[in-house]
Amino acid sequence: MPLALFALAVAAFGIGTTEFVIMGLLPDVANDLHITIPRAGLLITGYALGVVFGAPILAVATANMPRKATLLGMTVMFILGNVLCALAPDYLSLMAARVITALCHGAFFGIGSVVAAGLVAPNKRAQAISMMFTGLTLANVLGVPLGTALGQFAGWRSTFWAVAVIGLVALLAQIIWLPRVIPMEKGxxxxxxxxxxxxxxxxxxxxxxxxxxxxxxxxxxxxxxxxxxxxxxxxxxxxxxxxxxxxxxxxxxxxxxxxxxxxxxxxxxxxxxxxxxxxxxxxxxxxxxxxxxxxxxxxxxxxxxxxxxxxxxxxxxxxxxxxxxxxxxxxxxxxxxxxxxxxxxxxxxxxxxxxxxxxxxxxxxxxxxxxxxxxxxxxxxxxxxxxxxx
Incomplete structure (x- = not known):
């Protein structure tokens, strides 16, 4: 079970990095897309609103889907969102790609927490959730500084390519280590x-x-x-x-x-x-x-x-x-x-x-x-x- 939780933590690391790393890359994004810093800052707001409003809808829509398939689907969406960010030709395309990634963010953490809690004994549920969230905290410790440095050195798009690679690693880890059948109640x-x-x-x-x-x-x-x-x-x-x-x-x-x-x-x-x-x-x-x-x-x-x-x-x-x-x-x-x-x-x-x-x-x-x-x-x-x- 620790390996299954590790797989969820890797995904949490990638998701946390892609959410917060944009803050350190705003000047680079603004210069490349010929927009103002305040307008670039709306990319952060758009992401947050994507989580607030879109994630619950996605959670309900996948309520009766097998849990492993749902998490893998969210991870694929995460990878796709970051690839689209890296390829975005203009501001509106980048905003749309950020919102797509945000939908994955909220639903993955919400469903992943339930799955993590169900993988362990009842008296270990919060520790299982905290292990998954450790990936999010490590994103702030390592992912954001390294992602910002990479973006400043090789261009902001390189950061999103790197995060997409992290998503691929998380996808493989979940395929290998998450149980094939995860108990769930019909929604x-x-x-x-x-x-x-x-x-x-x-x-x-x-x-x-x-x-x-x-x-x-x-x-x-x-x-x-x-x-x-x-x-x-x-x-x-x-x-x-x-x-x-x-x-x-x-x-x-x-x-x-x-x-x-x-x-x-x-x-x-x-x-x-x-x-x-x-x-x-x-x-x-x-x-x-x-x-x-x-x-x-x-x-x-x-x-x-x-x-x-x-x-x-x-x-x-x-x-x-x-x-x-x-x-x-x-x-x-x-x-x-x-x-x-x-x-x-x-x-x-x-x-x-x-x-x-x-x-x-x-x-x-x-x-x-x-x-x-x-x-x-x-x-x-x-x-x-x-x-x-x-």
């Missing part, structure tokens, strides 16, 4: 969407949106903070981001272990830790070593929430785990877009960059409050059920 369209009427499902998705908003309201502007407040040279920012990536990877594994033992208490603890870390960063960002330590801790706590929230939505949307899990990816990307916008509004208002982490802290408080309300709601439901039983 029902009405049942799939009926799950959205459940309060606990909506609360779970809300936590994902707010946790992601907290992260990206600050992380989107981390380079200006490190250069303008901490006083780090541009080349030093890469090293700091590498430290942050190490924290992300460790946090994903930690979150998996904690979620398999005490999911909800661990979720509250990590949400609180994010709030405290963000508040601390408003002070530690002025000094190199404290800022570096805070970045590592922030990465640990922020990404420990990912496997926890993914497992939570799978549990709460058990009648439609594929749709629920995919919607969680949509929620994360929606938070990505909201966070980047919110941080931009704060910066444009004239606020000091050193105070921007307070925005992340406030969003983190909303995550924490929602988690506490979720626990309260569950306890009330348990009391009512117990009363009816008696």
């Amino acid at each position: 029902n369209l009405a049942r799939e969407f009926r799950v959205l009427r459940k309060g606990n499902v909506l609360l779970s998705l809300g936590m994902s949106v707010m946790a992601s908003t907290s992260l990206f309201s600050v992380f989107t502007y981390i380079a200006p903070i490190l250069q303008g407040v901490t006083g780090i040279a541009p080349h030093g920012v890469t090293l700091m981001l590498l430290l942050f990536g190490v924290g992300l990877t460790g946090g994903s594994m930690l979150g998996g272990r904690l979620a398999d033992t005490r999911l909800l208490p661990s979720l509250v603890a990590m949400a609180l830790a994010v709030v405290l870390t963000m508040a601390a960063f408003s002070q530690t960002s002025h000094l190199l070593i404290p800022a570096a330590i805070t970045l590592v801790l922030w990465g640990v706590f922020a990404f420990a929430l990912c496997p926890m929230l993914q497992l939570l939505i799978i549990d709460q949307a058990h009648e439609a785990p594929n749709l629920g899990s995919t919607l969680n990816q949509s929620a994360f990307n929606l938070g990505n877009a909201i966070g980047a916008w919110l941080g931009g509004v704060v910066v444009a208002s004239g606020a000091n960059l050193a105070d921007l982490p307070w925005t992340g802290a406030i969003c983190g408080v909303l995550t924490l409050v929602t988690a506490l309300f979720f626990i309260y709601r569950q306890r009330q439901q348990a009391l009512r059920t117990d009363g009816i039983t008696r």
Whole structure:
């Protein structure tokens, strides 16, 4: 089973790389396609919206398809999307190729999480999900810096060719290592969407949106903070981001272990830790070593929430785990877009960059409050059920 999870992690690495590497290649893309930087930036927005709106539809459309065939199909779509990006003759073609790749992103992570959780013993489900998400965190540590360097050296199109090769490796790994038959429940369209009427499902998705908003309201502007407040040279920012990536990877594994033992208490603890870390960063960002330590801790706590929230939505949307899990990816990307916008509004208002982490802290408080309300709601439901039983 670890080899099957490794196959999913390789695909996650490629998908994570293709999502974020465009940020480092925007000037190259803009110059080559003769467009402005802001217009090139819409390639990021288009990708996020492709995940938010398209992925749940694709998840429902494939609800009754065999799981292995579905994942292989998503991977083929991923490869095709990156090849089309590499060949795109103009801006609109590149945007369409990015959206095609985005559809694969959300559906693959959503369905892949359900498959990963089903490949292991019940008490190892969150660890299996976190192992898959380790590929996503490693994409930020290795894939994005290397992909950006390759694109700057050999042209931005070379990066998408390289990611397509990663997709081929992931496709072969899944063909070889994923079980031929993966147990699944037959999907029902009405049942799939009926799950959205459940309060606990909506609360779970809300936590994902707010946790992601907290992260990206600050992380989107981390380079200006490190250069303008901490006083780090541009080349030093890469090293700091590498430290942050190490924290992300460790946090994903930690979150998996904690979620398999005490999911909800661990979720509250990590949400609180994010709030405290963000508040601390408003002070530690002025000094190199404290800022570096805070970045590592922030990465640990922020990404420990990912496997926890993914497992939570799978549990709460058990009648439609594929749709629920995919919607969680949509929620994360929606938070990505909201966070980047919110941080931009704060910066444009004239606020000091050193105070921007307070925005992340406030969003983190909303995550924490929602988690506490979720626990309260569950306890009330348990009391009512117990009363009816008696």
